[in-house]
Amino acid sequence: MARLELDSVGKAFGAVHCADGLSLVVEPGEIVAVFGPSGGGKTVLLRMIAGMFEPDDGDILVGGRSIVGAPPEQRGVGMAFQNFALFPHMSAQENIASGLRAKVGSGEVASRVTSISRLLKIEHVLGHMPRELSNGQKQRTALARALIGNPEVLLLDDPLRNVDAKLRYEMRLELPSLLRRSSAAVLYVTQDYREAMAIADRIAVLINGRLVQVGRPEEIYARPASVAVARLFGDPSINLAEVTPQAVQGALCAEIAGTRVLLESDERTPVDHGVCWLGVRPDDLVIARDFGEGAIPARIVAITPMHERAVLLLRFADGTEWLAALPPDAMVGSAEDSVFVRFAPDAALLFDRATGLRIGPQQRRQAA
């Protein structure tokens, strides 16, 4: 099988740069999630690989051979679309069979359609027309159509977007093993960080046409390259405060809403960095009734349970609002209560105020 290589690919529509020097290698059998906010250029990237747009500069290679300029049908690329893009005038069976590139006998076609549809659990709807299928079945049919031709590169454009929550969860469990079976190089576009983390071997974070960070999911979660990346991973998203870290008696400290808190530091952390963003994930906050060293006094504004956790909206004395996500059985209290908030020194991430880039220790403790 062949690897997919993007070599400083650029594309602009007018003044908008949808892709700006994108370089990425996807090995055969590897799943790379392209994740980022909408309008970040994810879909344009997929479409350049599929041949619907051509890049302005740079090169796209499959198995070492450039595919730029080749018509879509000769690129060896399979794709599943967010809106399914099934052929409405063909049955599910015909839809899937149309994905077979090679000219094979009708018996062979039937047996391959049967085996792929068994894998995707849509055997019972093969005779149905697309309009008679549920969204989940439509997406499975579209996946079967993309997979059946054994493409060297498989592009999935937010395939679970229009599928209901329960099915999306099921697909999230099934997809990785399904995709690996094909040993294609897979690019998976999504707007849901959990989906990206669950499915991908690596995640490529695409913001404003640039790849801001490429890495393993846990790596990106624990050590985001910039404050923008940090804000994209986590729900509720990371809490931020503007701080000026200072060395106090040999330890790095910062002041949040009038309270001095201890930060982790090593030789890479410049002591006099100036103004920084300090970020702490909501699940790294600890809430206590009583004051302790480095505890920030706060008022609980509201409690909004989510994802099996209690999420507290906290307001500090200076008006800063932070969110804390606690396990459901932890002490919660109720709205209007006064509490104290703490976090471990190694839970805090520091980002440069001007560039947004992360500064400070390379090794952040692995979460939990």
Next chain:
Amino acid sequence: MDHSSLAGRIFRGVALALVLVFFMFPIVWILLMSFQTNEQILRIPPHILFEPTLANYEALISGQLRTAAGNLEISFMRNLMNSFVLSSAAVLLALLLGVPAAYAFARFKFRLGESIAFTLLSFRFAPPLLVLLPLSLYYQELGLNDTYFGIVWVYQLIALPLILWIVRGYFEDISPDIEHAYRLAGHTWREAFTRIAVPLAGPGIAAAGLLSFIFCWNNFVFALILASADKQPVTVGALAFVTASGIQYGQIAAAIVLSVTPTLLLALYAQRYLVEGLSLGAVKG
């Protein structure tokens, strides 16, 4: 809030009936006239009850127009045939040219694309009579005067813009992703066009074909000027009923019934496609 009170429903029924009567009256009246003699028609006040006669239809079909001044030869059936041949050929040609063009305008952005599309539409703006004089001179020069081909060609002024603009809309409604998906599966753009785009725009193409057929069928001036008696369609042929001895209302009515029937049947048949065309949006996603 739904208006489901009894009074509301009655009012709605009455209003609908009135509108129906208003629109249907001329057609019903013509149908009745076609079964009456000229004398019965011209009676004042008109009678609703009368003894129906098939004489008008007989005269049309046999080609013998009996008037007070004697028998006249008319070629109504030939005109009907001409209408049929001319309109069908014109629509066929327009579809052959217009559907690929519509696809191109819908899918590809090219220089002057919009201007060309608009120019084609603007053919419909010009009053036909204005175009006709120079056109008939050219036609004489080219030897196209009084040929079927010449008339079919000039009918493209009617059919082509219509097909182009209607079908273009249908092509634009098909998600390009559907075609992309087909091409990624290893098919050329020609295959994507013939196996995906055309079948999906089928209802729209049928509707556009039908509409342009009706427009061609109803055309009068082009054939009046550019064709002689044996190539003239039914619209021009109807002039024969205005005779020296008076206007043959009964036969005109019968002629109208006969010439409306094909298009009416076609429209009823194609209604299915029109409805399908409207619901295409439901399967796009």
Next chain:
Amino acid sequence: MAMLEIRNVDKVYRSRGKPPVHAVRALDMAVTKGEIVGLLGSSGCGKTSTLRMIAGFESVTSGEIALSQRRIDELPPAKRKVAMAFEGYSLYPPLTVRENVAFALKAQQFSRSEISRRVEAIARLIEIEDILDSFPRAISGGQQQRVSLARALVRDADLYLLDEPMGQLEPQLRAVLRGRIKSLLAERGMTAIFVTHDQTEASALADRIAVMEEGVLQQFASEKELKNRPANLFVASFIGEPPMNVLETEVAVGDGGFRLSAGADIVFHIPGDTLSRAARLALEPGKRVRVGIRPQKVAVGTGDIRVRVVSNQWLGDQSHIAGECAGKLLIAVTPNRIAARPGEVIPFALEPRHLHIFGADGTCIRHAEGG
């Protein structure tokens, strides 16, 4: 005291040539003053019809709706004293955001300074201060949704109706805005009903959640109660992320209690003294019942159920592990990272006290201890 009372309301849509659609069936619901209620269900469950009947955009087919002790189901929408935020935002395009938000206040004859004070306050809360002078077409979908929310919340009304109020909000803002809006509603004692298909949103905002399915109110209770004491199998498997593991088992009597077996490898022993009398009667030997256990209650790494790992996904704050045992897929969620690769065999523990038991008709026979 009930602020809103819905008594035995039915809604039937009739359209010619189609069978009538019974969208809402015999709905009884009372909402107390100051309560935030979420109508939760999948599309077509009747939740939006219910909201529109309260707002007055749909008539009730039968039954009554009363707001502050006055019957409102016959009144036109404008006289019901309800404020609504629409799913499609429905902002007035020729008006600026500020004018949109202030629109209803002007009609209510507030003074100019009062209007601007209120608009500024809600704009700060909902973070639309910097777009107050923009026009709706110039702002993003998420911003439009916030404006639509502000326009409803700024009014004085007996009841606030919010249709999918936060579906389009930017993910980074959503959690904070939920908290602020919840606190605003609580602070002012506003009564609100919102419709959503997203249970995260329902549990985050609502004091009580009404779960609807096929036009029928399945259960109307707090989020905790829905999770710990689901009335039936539908609620049990609808509420909770990821959904509850459900296994079909056969009942047998033994060892001073009941044995529920889902195949040879998965057998649960339920001591008789943990069951109510009714539950003991319902568990007839030979009968088939379904047991459910929340993925969060499945212990990984201990226990006697050997599962083959199908997937093991770390989401940054929790692991989702899917394991297969005798053809059945079990899902476990733990806050810890588990080092198990797909294909490996690991133990899962499904403790009997964590099991919910459901009868053949789906009603709950026994709830899990402590949820």
